[in-house]
Amino acid sequence: MTDTFVPPTRFAVPGRIAVSEQAASVWQTATLTGIRRETARAGTFRFAVPGWPGHLPGQHLMVRLTAEDGYVAQRHYSIASAPDDSGHVELTLDHVEGGEVSGWFHSVARPGDQVEVRGPVSGFFAWPGDRPALLIGAGSGVVPLMSMVRHHRARNLTVPLRLLVSARSPEELIYARELGAETTPVFTRSAPEGVPVGRMAAAHVAPLLAEQPSGGWEAYVCGSNSFAEHASRLLVTAGQPVDRIRIERFG
Amino acid sequence: MHITRGFTGRPRVDDPGLPPGQYDAGDDWPVLSAEVTPDLAPADWTFRVDGLVEEPRTWDWEDAHRLPPSAYEGAIHCVTSWSKFGVRFAGVSLDTFWDVVRPHGSATHAVAYSHTGYTTNLPLADLTGGRAWIAWEYDGRPLAPEHGGPARLLVPHLYFWKSAKWIAGLRVLDHDEPGFWERNGYHERGNPWEEQRYSGD
Ligand SMILES: Cc1cc2nc3c(=O)[nH]c(=O)nc-3n(C[C@H](O)[C@H](O)[C@H](O)COP(=O)(O)OP(=O)(O)OC[C@H]3O[C@@H](n4cnc5c(N)ncnc54)[C@H](O)[C@@H]3O)c2cc1C
Numbered sequence A: 001m002t003d004t005f006v007p008p009t010r011f012a013v014p015g016r017i018a019v020s021e022q023a024a025s026v027w028q029t030a031t032l033t034g035i036r037r038e039t040a041r042a043g044t045f046r047f048a049v050p051g052w053p054g055h056l057p058g059q060h061l062m063v064r065l066t067a068e069d070g071y072v073a074q075r076h077y078s079i080a081s082a083p084d085d086s087g088h089v090e091l092t093l094d095h096v097e098g099g100e101v102s103g104w105f106h107s108v109a110r111p112g113d114q115v116e117v118r119g120p121v122s123g124f125f126a127w128p129g130d131r132p133a134l135l136i137g138a139g140s141g142v143v144p145l146m147s148m149v150r151h152h153r154a155r156n157l158t159v160p161l162r163l164l165v166s167a168r169s170p171e172e173l174i175y176a177r178e179l180g181a182e183t184t185p186v187f188t189r190s191a192p193e194g195v196p197v198g199r200m201a202a203a204h205v206a207p208l209l210a211e212q213p214s215g216g217w218e219a220y221v222c223g224s225n226s227f228a229e230h231a232s233r234l235l236v237t238a239g240q241p242v243d244r245i246r247i248e249r250f251g
Numbered sequence B: 001m002h003i004t005r006g007f008t009g010r011p012r013v014d015d016p017g018l019p020p021g022q023y024d025a026g027d028d029w030p031v032l033s034a035e036v037t038p039d040l041a042p043a044d045w046t047f048r049v050d051g052l053v054e055e056p057r058t059w060d061w062e063d064a065h066r067l068p069p070s071a072y073e074g075a076i077h078c079v080t081s082w083s084k085f086g087v088r089f090a091g092v093s094l095d096t097f098w099d100v101v102r103p104h105g106s107a108t109h110a111v112a113y114s115h116t117g118y119t120t121n122l123p124l125a126d127l128t129g130g131r132a133w134i135a136w137e138y139d140g141r142p143l144a145p146e147h148g149g150p151a152r153l154l155v156p157h158l159y160f161w162k163s164a165k166w167i168a169g170l171r172v173l174d175h176d177e178p179g180f181w182e183r184n185g186y187h188e189r190g191n192p193w194e195e196q197r198y199s200g201d
Helices: A021-025 A100-107 A139-154 A202-210 A225-237 B061-065 B094-101
Strands: A027-037 A042-048 A060-066 A072-078 A088-094 A114-121 A133-138 A161-167 A183-187 A218-223 A245-249 B046-051 B057-060 B070-077 B082-093 B109-114 B119-123 B133-138 B152-154 B167-173
Touching (some): A021 A114, A060 A088, A072 A100, A072 A139, A088 A100, A088 A139, A133 A202, A139 A161, A139 A218, A139 A225, A202 A225, B046 B094, B070 B133, B094 B133
Parallel strands (some): A133 A161, A161 A183, A218 A245, B046 B167
Antiparallel strands (some): A027 A042, A027 A114, A042 A088, A060 A072, A060 A114, B046 B057, B070 B082, B109 B119, B109 B167, B133 B152
């Protein structure tokens, strides 16, 4: 055998958390127990999942909808709620124009409806709350990051946590009421008086990297692919090591 | 099966080319990779085949481009449930590389690894017989970095996480060894027609 290949650029292999094969392969019935409007386009859907095995902040699950003729649609959704033992999980869905699954949620779903879920799947993007975390998201990409923020609060964790989040306007900023001192919002179309409007830039990332916690940041980037490309490049340019950047792309 | 109240799905034609649980993404080509897109110039790209082979070998961009070209036209299927039809990739058939390195009789599997450190495992039988390529062109153009350019593995009959982007090499083994997503709960083989998404499927 030849010597082991050493990649010129490393990424964070292996994943952080071993996924339970049991949970990943079993479909369970989830009952919608509540719907909360977040913004004009996004809503939070709360489900009772009696057999939920638990999750870590950052993980996602799979939702399956079945039509009467047997047609099935399944999509991945990040879990918005912090892990707790209530037997509930929350998802926050953007209403995608013409979207099959998000369209059903936003125009048909009502409490009492049942869908199937499977998961949690993938431990790669999970944050157990152990390392300083620098979270960067845009649009509904804030969903798995919010689970981390909520976890941090619920457990009174003292490990440093910062959230940089991009939205078109204050009205479109998901979880606006809940975001606190850990959060810096960036607005791309319109902003409150005195707040600049523009794309996330080096100037937003630099101060966060300047205040390096001991051991450095573990960066979590989430959003559309174009946002993920942009934000991960900003991080690399600002000196964040590539193998300490985890990316969740919504497609 | 559990019928979802009021869910009809969008109007559809029964498409025999669509594996179960997949939808046609049309012109979209979603990008799903867990790592930062590497800044990898063709001149820095290399592809190595080693492990249980007679003649381990490394090709660089120019060497690989001197090999007989081969193309794939058809569909690709991602585990996140989109499929894409009529895609056109060009590069070199993996069979061409196997002819040079000649795997041992004891070889059963390979681990594909990327210039980023990403890994994925495949049975050798899925990488031979004209079913796998090293691809560097998409639709007549150089493959875009976010889709794995300068060159990626292409194994279109399996879910696309098996088609390692920024391919750096294949290590031939006499046993199976889970790669990145397989250690994160994904299926060992990933056949879309059998919906082998997660381990246990
Ligand atoms: C790991 C992961 C986590 C995710 N987490 C979240 C999350 O927390 N929140 C969230 O909101 N999203 C999330 N997503 C995205 C989510 O999975 C879906 O992609 C999204 O909800 C859109 O699905 P849909 O069925 O509503 O739209 P689709 O039906 O899939 O449509 C998507 C787009 O394609 C167009 N389209 C496709 N086919 C047709 C057709 N035949 N006719 C007309 N138009 C068509 C639609 O108009 C629409 O613009 C996540 C994705 C991943 C991979």
